[in-house]
Amino acid sequence: MYTICVFAGSxxxxxxxxxxxxxxxxxxxxxRGIELVYxxxxxxxxxxxxxxxxxxxxxxxxxMPEGLFSTEAAHRQLTEFYQVGSMHERKKLMSDLADxxxxxxxxxxxxxxxxxxxxxxxxxIHHKPIVLLNIDDYFxxxxxxxxxxxxxxxxxxxxxxxxxxxxxxxxxxxLVEAAFADHAALQPHLAPVxxxxxxxxxxxxxxxxxxGRNGAHSSKAPAAAxxxxxxxxxxxxxxxxxxxxxxxxxPPPAP
Numbered sequence: 260m261y262t263i264c265v266f267a268g269s270x271x272x273x274x275x276x277x278x279x280x281x282x283x284x285x286x287x288x289x290x291r292g293i294e295l296v297y298x299x300x301x302x303x304x305x306x307x308x309x310x311x312x313x314x315x316x317x318x319x320x321x322x323m324p325e326g327l328f329s330t331e332a333a334h335r336q337l338t339e340f341y342q343v344g345s346m347h348e349r350k351k352l353m354s355d356l357a358d359x360x361x362x363x364x365x366x367x368x369x370x371x372x373x374x375x376x377x378x379x380x381x382x383x384i385h386h387k388p389i390v391l392l393n394i395d396d397y398f399x400x401x402x403x404x405x406x407x408x409x410x411x412x413x414x415x416x417x418x419x420x421x422x423x424x425x426x427x428x429x430x431x432x433x434l435v436e437a438a439f440a441d442h443a444a445l446q447p448h449l450a451p452v453x454x455x456x457x458x459x460x461x462x463x464x465x466x467x468x469x470x471g472r473n474g475a476h477s478s479k480a481p482a483a484a485x486x487x488x489x490x491x492x493x494x495x496x497x498x499x500x501x502x503x504x505x506x507x508x509x510p511p512p513a514p
Contacts, residue, residue, distance in 0.1 A: 261293050261358045261359070262358050264296045264359070265297045265362075266361070266363065267369060268303050268364060268369055269300050277364050278307055282307050284432070285314075291432060293432070296322065297309060298322060298372075299341075300321075304363050304364070306332075319339075320340070321337045321339070321340045324346055350375055353372075359389070364397040370401075381421055387438075388434065390422065390435055393426045
């Protein structure tokens, strides 16, 4: 079984289509037999995402620092729940558990998770697909900032292909699954953010690049690493899971 990590806001956002996208994404991941790992919250887009995946028979793993139990209201009925000591441990464990990443709209926490996971791909810490679900062109200002950073020499153009961009749920999961199956076959159909004018001011309605891990787009891209489904992974001993079955109705232990 493969696992997708989803970054999402702890608020639902004002337009209802953000909530609708989170609910649809949870359902889509579950229907495809993919495991979901996320930040463990029971509120906002995070809560809708997890609840939808559970309602459709999916496995959902939550990871949360104990200090956030009050502010993000830990989900009470997850398949597994990991209590960790810090935000950094949360991001590291979610990355370790995941085979790929999808970012929904969110705030500073979501931005932090997204930019860090892109940075880790840039420096070769992981070679996993990253997809931004660009609902209502939410990430358009982010693309504009990246384009400015490339223009001013702070980001190398090839690194704009470290992530893909789509505007609908099914395409987001399709893109991650395609990367699971065959990175090399995917590369020719993708275009870098800085070369696609739809990405600069108006957001991205078409696919953007996932990094050329096999060197297809850049000699500087990291070499491909063999993939192993997460069903065979080893749990990290220092992050022992706190089981919380979906039908048990038991919250994680209080910190």
